[in-house]
Amino acid sequence: MAIMSPTADGSASPPVVVPLASARTQRHRELAELFRREHRSLVRLAALLVDDVGAAEEIVQDAFVALDRSWGEVRERGRVDAYMRSIVLNGARARMRRRVVERKHQPAPARSAPGADEAVLRSAEAAEVLAAVRTLPHRQREVIVLRYWSDLPLTGIADELDISVGSVKTHLHRATAAVAARLEGTR
Amino acid sequence: MSTDDPRTPNPIGGPDDDGVDAELAATIGRSLHEAGDAIEPTGTWNDVAGRLGERGRRPSWATAPRVLVAIAAVAALVAGAVSMIGGDEDEVILDIGADPGATPTAVAGPRSIVAMASDGRTRLLDATTGAALAGSEAWPTLSAPQVRGISASHAAPAGLGELPPDGSTLALSFDSGRACLGSISLQRGGSVFTIDHASDPAFSVDGDQLAYLELDDPVEGMTQCQSTFVILDGATGTTARYEDLYSSDPSISSLLHFSSPSDLTWSTDGSLLGFTRSYEGSTPYLLDVASGAETNLSPDAAHVPERFADRSWRLIGLADADTWWLQGECYAECTDPATPVLFVDAGEATLIERPPDEINLSVDPASGRLLYERVSDGLCADPPCSDLRYWQVAPSVDSEQFVALDDVVVAAWGPSITVRPATDEEIDAIHEQQPGYSPNNPDAVTTLPPHSTSGDGPQVPDTTWMPSPAAITNCVRFIEYGGVVVPEDLKDMPPASICEEMLALAGPGVVVAPVGQCPPGGMELPHDIAPDTALPARVNETRLAIFEAARSCNWDALEELMGDDFTWSFGDAPGAASARSALEQLQAAADAAGERGPLQLIVGLLSLDALDRDDAWTWPAQMGWNSAAFVAGHPDLDELAEVVGDETMEEVLDLQAYLGWRLVILEDGTWSAFVAGD
Numbered sequence: 001m002a003i004m005s006p007t008a009d010g011s012a013s014p015p016v017v018v019p020l021a022s023a024r025t026q027r028h029r030e031l032a033e034l035f036r037r038e039h040r041s042l043v044r045l046a047a048l049l050v051d052d053v054g055a056a057e058e059i060v061q062d063a064f065v066a067l068d069r070s071w072g073e074v075r076e077r078g079r080v081d082a083y084m085r086s087i088v089l090n091g092a093r094a095r096m097r098r099r100v101v102e103r104k105h106q107p108a109p110a111r112s113a114p115g116a117d118e119a120v121l122r123s124a125e126a127a128e129v130l131a132a133v134r135t136l137p138h139r140q141r142e143v144i145v146l147r148y149w150s151d152l153p154l155t156g157i158a159d160e161l162d163i164s165v166g167s168v169k170t171h172l173h174r175a176t177a178a179v180a181a182r183l184e185g186t187r
Numbered sequence: 188m189s190t191d192d193p194r195t196p197n198p199i200g201g202p203d204d205d206g207v208d209a210e211l212a213a214t215i216g217r218s219l220h221e222a223g224d225a226i227e228p229t230g231t232w233n234d235v236a237g238r239l240g241e242r243g244r245r246p247s248w249a250t251a252p253r254v255l256v257a258i259a260a261v262a263a264l265v266a267g268a269v270s271m272i273g274g275d276e277d278e279v280i281l282d283i284g285a286d287p288g289a290t291p292t293a294v295a296g297p298r299s300i301v302a303m304a305s306d307g308r309t310r311l312l313d314a315t316t317g318a319a320l321a322g323s324e325a326w327p328t329l330s331a332p333q334v335r336g337i338s339a340s341h342a343a344p345a346g347l348g349e350l351p352p353d354g355s356t357l358a359l360s361f362d363s364g365r366a367c368l369g370s371i372s373l374q375r376g377g378s379v380f381t382i383d384h385a386s387d388p389a390f391s392v393d394g395d396q397l398a399y400l401e402l403d404d405p406v407e408g409m410t411q412c413q414s415t416f417v418i419l420d421g422a423t424g425t426t427a428r429y430e431d432l433y434s435s436d437p438s439i440s441s442l443l444h445f446s447s448p449s450d451l452t453w454s455t456d457g458s459l460l461g462f463t464r465s466y467e468g469s470t471p472y473l474l475d476v477a478s479g480a481e482t483n484l485s486p487d488a489a490h491v492p493e494r495f496a497d498r499s500w501r502l503i504g505l506a507d508a509d510t511w512w513l514q515g516e517c518y519a520e521c522t523d524p525a526t527p528v529l530f531v532d533a534g535e536a537t538l539i540e541r542p543p544d545e546i547n548l549s550v551d552p553a554s555g556r557l558l559y560e561r562v563s564d565g566l567c568a569d570p571p572c573s574d575l576r577y578w579q580v581a582p583s584v585d586s587e588q589f590v591a592l593d594d595v596v597v598a599a600w601g602p603s604i605t606v607r608p609a610t611d612e613e614i615d616a617i618h619e620q621q622p623g624y625s626p627n628n629p630d631a632v633t634t635l636p637p638h639s640t641s642g643d644g645p646q647v648p649d650t651t652w653m654p655s656p657a658a659i660t661n662c663v664r665f666i667e668y669g670g671v672v673v674p675e676d677l678k679d680m681p682p683a684s685i686c687e688e689m690l691a692l693a694g695p696g697v698v699v700a701p702v703g704q705c706p707p708g709g710m711e712l713p714h715d716i717a718p719d720t721a722l723p724a725r726v727n728e729t730r731l732a733i734f735e736a737a738r739s740c741n742w743d744a745l746e747e748l749m750g751d752d753f754t755w756s757f758g759d760a761p762g763a764a765s766a767r768s769a770l771e772q773l774q775a776a777a778d779a780a781g782e783r784g785p786l787q788l789i790v791g792l793l794s795l796d797a798l799d800r801d802d803a804w805t806w807p808a809q810m811g812w813n814s815a816a817f818v819a820g821h822p823d824l825d826e827l828a829e830v831v832g833d834e835t836m837e838e839v840l841d842l843q844a845y846l847g848w849r850l851v852i853l854e855d856g857t858w859s860a861f862v863a864g865d
Contacts, residue, residue: 035232043228048219057230064235129218147205148216149223154205166825169206173822176207179215 031068034080042088048145049092051134059091085150086160089142096138125183132182133175140175143168206822385417387462389451396420398451398460401428414447416460416474429479722797725856726804730793733850733858737789742767750853754860766861783832788848789861791830796823802854807845814843 039060046056063084133141139161146157154172158165203209388399396418403413416429431448448462460474474480677685719727729748736744746767755766770785777784783791797804798811805811807827817824819840828836831847839845851860 031235032232035235039230039232040228043230044223044226047226048223053226053228056226057228057234060228061230061235123218123221125214126218126221129215130222133215133219144215145219148212149219151216164829166829169822170826170829172205172207173826176211176215180208180211183211183214 028068031064031071034067034084035064038081038084042084045085045145045150046088046092048133048149049089049138049141050095055095056092059088059095062091063087082160089160093138093142128183129179132179135182136175136178140171140178143171144175144179147172206820387449387451389460396457400431400448400451412447416448416451416462418460418476427476427479429474719797722804723854723856726852726854729852729856729858730797730804733852734790734793737786737793740786742771745770748858750857750859752859754851754862770861783830785848785861788830789850792848792850795826795830803859804852804854806850809839809845810849812845817843817845 042060042063043053043056046059047053050056050059066087067080067084133144136144142161143157146152146160147154152160154165154168157168161168203212205212382399384402386400386402388397398416398418401415401417403415405412414431416427416431418427420427451460451462458476460476462474719730722730733745733748735741736748746765749766753766755769774784774786777787792806795806796808797806798808800811807830809817809823809827817840824836824839827839827845831839835847839847846864848861848863851858851862853859
């Protein structure tokens with residue numbers, strides 16, 4: 001430990017400081033590359049979970065800011081992609097929970113931009129599936145999106161959500177049954 | 188496409204490996220991909236780059252009660268020099284000039300904002316007037332410091348006695364970019380003192396003590412820096428040092444996988460030093476300054492509380508199994524009103540419930556009032572401001588009522604940051620979102636969620652602080668490695684007994700466990716269940732009430748819900764005088780064995796489907812199945828097995844009938860039975 005004193009004329013001695021610029025620049029370069037590679041996919045994942053592209057963009061942006069803070073630790077573990085997906089899932093969950101709370105206080109349903117406008121979907125069937133997915137409890141929705149959008153195996157979903165494979169199966173079964181019931185009703 | 192691709196129909200039809208009809212799976216997969224592909228994000232890397240380095244959105248206190256400055260609001264947006272500051276008595280506008288060459292970094296202190304200007308100089312500004320504080324112009328060029336502490340104290344710590352006697356002292360922490368080579372810069376006026384190989388400075392509330400970590404190179408076989416807590420006491424001129432055993436003993440480190448301490452903060456009375464270690468998140472610890480004893484405040488590794496709040500605030504953290512905090516930012520479930528808030532001050536832990544849907548919390552060290560921030564999307568009237576944030580003040584952290592006083596402040600940001608009281612129109616808009624909310628009216632209260640009953644005094648759940656097994660294990664390890672000061676009268680006892688005694692004692696560093704939740708009992712308990720629209724309203728209402736009572740281990744509420752002719756048959760609770768006492772006996776036995784008891788079973792069963800028969804609804808629906816339906820691998824049976832356990836399920840499959848625990852609610856909403864057996 002060294003304590004530096006003011007110089008005789010009262011001006012301050014320059015502190016011993018090692019600039020951060022180089023490390024940060026390198027980190028941001030790597031983050032930018034990750035953004036280029038994963039941003040679109042992450043926003044789409046979030047949008048499928050929260051029905052709102054604007055909110056999805058915010059969730060993913062927050063995830064990158066969080067990753068910036070723990071870059072060294074996460075990068076060392078070599079699980080950047082999984083880490084980002086986890087943060088996005090958690091962000092979406094928090095967003096939905098907050099929305100539930102907000103709705104309790106709102107006389108009318110909150111307006112939100114459509115996540116994937118049914119008008120641009122090529123098939124009515126896809127629109128029905130999406131509509132059914134939107135009505136699912138959030139956990140079921142996570143499972144069905146992770147299974148059929150992210151193409152994760154059941155074990156991967158279990159790891160991601162920190163629940164048992166049996167629970168994943170249960171949620172998946174309920175979710176697909178709800179979708180099937182909706183499709184059945186439209187035929 | 189591979190056969191594992193969910194979009195690939197099973198060529199022979201029937202269920203796929205997930206047990207889902209292959210054609211249905213393919214339809215869902217195709218539809219989701221079609222929906223996802225239709226989404227075209229518009230965000231750019233520049234949007235993210237502008238926010239990097241943001242330190243969180245924790246509001247801090249300023250001199251005038253109406254002026255609050257959010258750290259992140261400034262940190263994110265001070266992208267250039269502060270070129271103009273204006274506003275009237277109630278309004279502060281920080282006009283941020285475009286300055287692409289500047290390093291964005293700034294922090295608000297109790298009375299001040301620190302801004303890093305484009306010329307590389309650090310300026311300390313009065314948050315209420317915007318005027319540069321004396322001497323700040325003379326500060327030398329610095330680069331991207333983290334401001335970790337501001338002492339407005341009259342007295343400088345004696346260990347740093349060469350600082351001039353007046354004005355604020357600013358502690359800046361510099362990350363060198365290399366391990367164990369950080370430094371601290373203490374600045375007062377034009378004087379600068381640097382402490383090399385140090386990090387995480389924190390002033391005590393009275394400003395008389397400075398704590399920091401002294402860093403040394405890792406010992407052989409370890410990667411983390413050796414850390415020593417150093418406390419400079421301005422009143423006595425003494426220096427206290429505490430070696431951190433975690434980071435100096437490879438055997439402990441490899442055993443516990445914890446990182447070096449960080450984020451030091453003081454209790455308001457200066458007797459405790461809080462800090463965190465990283466272990467799949469941040470785990471809070473307390474260091475008793477008098478004894479040097481460390482205590483892990485986290486009940487078990489699954490609970491990952493928020494890091495300690497900055498500087499002097501009493502807020503220690505949030506602890507909830509489903510809450511994931513990362514460096515102060517919450518990423519999951521943080522708006523759950525059931526998430527408890529843990530306050531620790533002078534050794535007394537208080538657990539209160541959170542007010543609903545607030546985002547950030549802090550505590551005014553002077554008054555003890557709780558400050559919490561809400562974010563109101565959609566109130567932003569003047570783009571490009573992104574949203575408006577406003578703060579409310581609760582009269583006390585001990586109050587169960589969060590009264591909106593007149594300290595409603597709105598901040599909007601864009602090219603400039605404006606901090607001002609809310610206008611009437613904005614208050615109206617807030618009011619629309621929160622019926623019952625009324626600023627400037629102390630009579631208007633926002634009460635806590637229904638599970639917090641009203642009553643006098645602090646809203647502390649009726650519980651005894653219980654050390655968790657993990658806490659005892661940690662404690663034993665500490666004793667074995669000499670990290671715990673064991674009282675004389677306990678020294679002859681086995682370490683586990685010492686820990687039980689010590690952890691049960693109220694006092695500094697008492698380990699507390701989150702309460703108000705049913706223990707998991709070896710199963711994954713659902714946190715809530717959705718209303719089932721297929722049920723009659725009264726049945727649904729009773730179902731939700733029973734669930735809530737069981738989930739929160741609220742025996743009083745459960746007993747109230749039991750109907751007059753409540754049926755119970757508990758062969759394993761001999762002599763029980765009532766259903767409640769019988770259930771409590773069974774629960775106690777289950778808890779002792781770490782198994783699921785009545786409470787867990789109620790919670791689990793009510794999350795399943797019900798059988799509708801003879802104007803009564805029975806959980807689980809398997810009670811009504813015929814024997815042919817009991818086939819191993821059926822998803823509904825897997826679901827039931829999650830609740831009743833594999834052992835019971837084996838019996839069910841043998842019998843081809845379910846005769847286990849079941850819960851019955853009548854059409855009029857009466858809870859009529861919770862029974863097991865034939």
